[in-house]
Amino acid sequence: MNSEKNAFDDETISKAKSVTKSYVQNNYKEVQSIELTEPYINPMGAMTIDGEAFEKTTYYSVHYVVTSCL
Numbered sequence: 001m002n003s004e005k006n007a008f009d010d011e012t013i014s015k016a017k018s019v020t021k022s023y024v025q026n027n028y029k030e031v032q033s034i035e036l037t038e039p040y041i042n043p044m045g046a047m048t049i050d051g052e053a054f055e056k057t058t059y060y061s062v063h064y065v066v067t068s069c070l
Contacts, residue, residue, distance in 0.1 A: 031054070
């Protein structure tokens with residue numbers, strides 16, 4: 001981790017986003033697109049990524065706490 005503003009390096013962010021996208025794709029049917037925010041540290045100290053997933057007619061709000069990819 002670096003500073004509070006940029007708490008994670010590029011490799012860590014890439015891995016976390018990859019795991020988050022994989023989770024959504026494997027747990028929601030027919031996901032057409034996934035948009036993710038930059039990771040941040042939640043109040044409990046864990047890396048968290050928010051985002052949106054879209055199916056044909058359904059929108060999902062994604063809130064993923066990354067615990068095992070790093």
